[in-house]
Amino acid sequence: QVQLQESGPGLVKPSETLSLTCTVSGDSIRNYFWSWIRQPPGKGLEWIGDIFISGHTNYKPSLKTRVTISGDTSKNQISLKLTSVTAADTAVYYCSRVHIAEFDTWGQGTLVTVSS
Amino acid sequence: EIVLTQSPGTLSLSPGERATLSCRASQSVSSSNLAWYQQKPGQAPRLVIYSASSRATGIPDRFSGSGSGTDFTLTISRLEPEDFAVYYCQHYGSSLWTFGQGTKVDIK
Numbered sequence: 349q350v351q352l353q354e355s356g357p358g359l360v361k362p363s364e365t366l367s368l369t370c371t372v373s374g375d376s377i378r379n380y381f382w383s384w385i386r387q388p389p390g391k392g393l394e395w396i397g398d399i400f401i402s403g404h405t406n407y408k409p410s411l412k413t414r415v416t417i418s419g420d421t422s423k424n425q426i427s428l429k430l431t432s433v434t435a436a437d438t439a440v441y442y443c444s445r446v447h448i449a450e451f452d453t454w455g456q457g458t459l460v461t462v463s464s
Numbered sequence: 465e466i467v468l469t470q471s472p473g474t475l476s477l478s479p480g481e482r483a484t485l486s487c488r489a490s491q492s493v494s495s496s497n498l499a500w501y502q503q504k505p506g507q508a509p510r511l512v513i514y515s516a517s518s519r520a521t522g523i524p525d526r527f528s529g530s531g532s533g534t535d536f537t538l539t540i541s542r543l544e545p546e547d548f549a550v551y552y553c554q555h556y557g558s559s560l561w562t563f564g565q566g567t568k569v570d571i572k
Binding site: 383454455456 | 465496497498499501507508509510511514515520552554556559560561562563564565566
């Protein structure tokens, strides 16, 4: 049974870079697409981007200039970097596994607050 | 970009009642690329329905999905206490993933 666990700093200062890691257990990250999705407090879900380890990445157009998603097969991890953050980037960040056209497995999520 | 509009925003029902949730796409979409999620407070979303009408693993048969083109429906035939949650529809197409804004099903 695949499990996903997000980790990273819970507090990031404005203008700095948000960095999160998703550790995958029970499956190889080589086998699927993986996505990052976020949810501002009290609001809906927003897709950030996805990755297939062979070299494909795809980002939400409005975030594309600030987002990088990468993978580390030796650690079986997916990473997210979001630069120049503002308060609008405060959210719970989830990593998820893509199954064809839906997200079939989710991590528990990690809250990142952008504040000085 | 496809925009998904869910209605109603909130559905107030009693246990045992039938819930009907709507998801309307701004243009016609493939049913294969339409999914529904359930999210309870403090929890990650959980896949309920994929390909518009297929139940995900472990989802009870009181949940059903239907629709095509621009109009999709999630139906919960008889609400159980654990079904009160927020439900999101989601579409994938042209390398973009979009979510509806959610429908909250709460206890009347």
